[in-house]
Amino acid sequence: MDPAKTIPLEGRTDDLLRFGIHGVKSDIIEPHPLQSARRSAKQTQDEMKKKILSNTYGAVFPMKMEMDRQILSKFQRPPGAVPSSFVGLEAFTGTMEEFGFEDYLNDPRESESYRPVDMHHGMEVRLGLSKGPPCPSFM
Numbered sequence: 130m131d132p133a134k135t136i137p138l139e140g141r142t143d144d145l146l147r148f149g150i151h152g153v154k155s156d157i158i159e160p161h162p163l164q165s166a167r168r169s170a171k172q173t174q175d176e177m178k179k180k181i182l183s184n185t186y187g188a189v190f191p192m193k194m195e196m197d198r199q200i201l202s203k204f205q206r207p208p209g210a211v212p213s214s215f216v217g218l219e220a221f222t223g224t225m226e227e228f229g230f231e232d233y234l235n236d237p238r239e240s241e242s243y244r245p246v247d248m249h250h251g252m253e254v255r256l257g258l259s260k261g262p263p264c265p266s267f268m
Contacts (some may be wrong), residue, residue, distance in 0.1 A: 197221060207252055 157164050179191040201218040219225045253259035 207255075209247060 159168075182191050182194070198218065198221060201221055202215070204215075204217065205213040216225075250259060
């Protein structure tokens with residue numbers, strides 16, 4: 130086949146033997162029904178909290194809280210040895226008290242094949258001076 134007449138494949142480059150054939154259903158439906166129930170319950174709870182705050186403190190207060198949440202979610206450390214922890218966002222939203230599955234499952238930074246991030250390369254990628262992944266963390 131003539132390479133000039135082929136179209137390069139862009140998008141998902143999954144290993145079919147490892148991850149299976151990609152389907153549209155997996156993009157629409159979550160892997161477990163409890164995940165969608167938990168997400169919708171959290172969404173409903175957040176809307177009720179905003180209504181209560183709006184009725185109690187005025188219409189501007191929920192907007193101010195949303196703006197503070199957006200500011201705290203954008204604050205990150207530069208790439209390097211210490212990752213961003215978003216402690217301010219967790220304290221603001223009240224999720225510091227929650228204990229999720231990500232708190233007790235395997236942390237990729239504790240793996241034997243983990244390489245520390247090169248801070249200079251990460252900043253070059255963030256500023257657009259270099260191309261590639263910001264942190265090639267695994268060998």
